Amino acid sequence: MPEPQTGPWSVMAATANGEGVPLLTARTMADVEAQAMASGAVSGGWLMARAGEAVVAAIGDRWPAFARAPARALILCGPGNNGGDGFVIASRLQERGWTVTCVQADPSAEMPPDAAAAREDWQNRSDIKSFSDLEGTHWTVDLIVDALFGTGLTRALGGPFAELPAKIADARSAGTRVVAVDAPSGLCLDSGRVIGAQAVVADLTVQFAWAKAGAILGHGPDHCGWLDLRSIGLERWTHALPDDLAKLVARPDSPDKRAGAHKYGHGALLVLGGPPGAGGAARLAARAGLRIGAGLVTLAVPKAALPENAARLDAVMLAAMPDAAGLAGLAETRKATALCLGPGLGLGLGSGSRARVLAALETGLPSVLDADALTVFADAPDQLFEAVHEKTVLTPHGGEFKRLFPDLAAQLADPVTTGPAFSRIDAARAAAERAGATILLKGPDTVIAAPDGSVAVHAACYDAAAPWLATAGAGDVLAGLIAGLLARGWDGPRAAATAAWIHADAARRLGPGLIAEDLPDMVPAVLRGLNDTPSGR
Numbered sequence: 001m002p003e004p005q006t007g008p009w010s011v012m013a014a015t016a017n018g019e020g021v022p023l024l025t026a027r028t029m030a031d032v033e034a035q036a037m038a039s040g041a042v043s044g045g046w047l048m049a050r051a052g053e054a055v056v057a058a059i060g061d062r063w064p065a066f067a068r069a070p071a072r073a074l075i076l077c078g079p080g081n082n083g084g085d086g087f088v089i090a091s092r093l094q095e096r097g098w099t100v101t102c103v104q105a106d107p108s109a110e111m112p113p114d115a116a117a118a119r120e121d122w123q124n125r126s127d128i129k130s131f132s133d134l135e136g137t138h139w140t141v142d143l144i145v146d147a148l149f150g151t152g153l154t155r156a157l158g159g160p161f162a163e164l165p166a167k168i169a170d171a172r173s174a175g176t177r178v179v180a181v182d183a184p185s186g187l188c189l190d191s192g193r194v195i196g197a198q199a200v201v202a203d204l205t206v207q208f209a210w211a212k213a214g215a216i217l218g219h220g221p222d223h224c225g226w227l228d229l230r231s232i233g234l235e236r237w238t239h240a241l242p243d244d245l246a247k248l249v250a251r252p253d254s255p256d257k258r259a260g261a262h263k264y265g266h267g268a269l270l271v272l273g274g275p276p277g278a279g280g281a282a283r284l285a286a287r288a289g290l291r292i293g294a295g296l297v298t299l300a301v302p303k304a305a306l307p308e309n310a311a312r313l314d315a316v317m318l319a320a321m322p323d324a325a326g327l328a329g330l331a332e333t334r335k336a337t338a339l340c341l342g343p344g345l346g347l348g349l350g351s352g353s354r355a356r357v358l359a360a361l362e363t364g365l366p367s368v369l370d371a372d373a374l375t376v377f378a379d380a381p382d383q384l385f386e387a388v389h390e391k392t393v394l395t396p397h398g399g400e401f402k403r404l405f406p407d408l409a410a411q412l413a414d415p416v417t418t419g420p421a422f423s424r425i426d427a428a429r430a431a432a433e434r435a436g437a438t439i440l441l442k443g444p445d446t447v448i449a450a451p452d453g454s455v456a457v458h459a460a461c462y463d464a465a466a467p468w469l470a471t472a473g474a475g476d477v478l479a480g481l482i483a484g485l486l487a488r489g490w491d492g493p494r495a496a497a498t499a500a501w502i503h504a505d506a507a508r509r510l511g512p513g514l515i516a517e518d519l520p521d522m523v524p525a526v527l528r529g530l531n532d533t534p535s536g537r
Helices: 026-038 044-062 064-068 081-095 113-123 164-173 220-224 235-240 280-291 303-310 324-333 353-362 381-387 398-404 406-413 424-435 474-487 492-510 518-530
Strands: 072-077 099-104 143-147 177-181 204-208 227-230 268-272 296-301 317-320 338-341 367-369 392-394 438-441 445-449 455-459
Touching (some): 026 235, 044 081, 081 113, 081 177, 268 280, 268 324, 338 474, 424 438, 492 518
Parallel strands (some): 392 438
């Protein structure tokens, strides 16, 4: 397992070395800290001091003006160890000449021993205000530090904390910088979901050693602002991390072709398309499959759609699509090593789509089922799950996931009242187990779950954001990329993860103005880049 990255965090740099970076849950982080302290090598007070100093360093790195000149800070301290971090931060800033106000809901309440010691140190320097003492002038500061709950929050913000997100938002809109220690208060760090009605929105969130899943998933990036990972001396306990943690999708190896091999040596992909006027999606998938390196790609469409597709395609071959009974024969004739069904396939029982999907699965060939190939089973998902096999990859977006897994989707949509909240990792893992297939749940936080329980997350957030993928047809290209890799003999989870990475990198290279037709033609540049030394960008 790779060593944790520390310092201003970059998704691209963290995943550049080809190894999956683990995403920790709150419980796992607590377990690692407990093991570290139980070893006697570190103490809780030592870790707290390191954490506070690390946050101060991160503030200076993010806003160099704060490192050069003292400013005014309001430190919001919670009742636990996160509050202890806050008192350390307050002391270190004051030592640098800052004007610091510390606030706690009840300055006389009992705290854990290490946090209590940090508070006592601050009280030897200055007083502590309660939230009820705060006036408007106290919010007119240069920096607010949210050290209220961190990873430990399991309930909605209430009581004296209920109005804090709104007050912090007002201060932020007036130019105040907001830093969260571990987590913006109100955000579940396992899921990236808001517990209750609201959560703090920060400009910078400082976490320690490893990124937490909730900083990547859901609304996590929106609330964290920018993520900074800092070392506090826990790196030597990397071995304590469980093997079943979700991991970030790493920069893949280039799927180069073998020297001297012929086209059939790199697989043959068969894509099933739809009726006249609805062929664009299947053409996008077919072209993507060819660009990713499948030796040959055939698009099978109804006879009436052949002229339309012949006018638009050159390297992709065409075939008349048979009925379900003839599908296996076509796959054999075309020497197919993988199938792609769904983009533009057609909906409804009258289209024959359901029968063709079932017939495709009966061949036992690796298959990508996307879009219409999923939606036609909305009223009978169990029929689909009985037919899929372990070489199948299902690629639903949120709406398609809801149709196939309504109970899991409901858990993702239900209001969160307590934490840890049900996450997209939980949902995809449960769906893969139920279906017996690889699930790629699309989104900026694309989650790829295998039937064996392993999970990878492709994080298109922070410096790896690819917002231009929010365009019609982008998902069809992704389906084709996955299918092309399956045709080349890759297993489902690896093909899905690699395709997701290449898909997003192509989008970042294209940038504003991207349309889906651009993506397949950008794949060669991405593949060439994979042969270069990782740049860490």
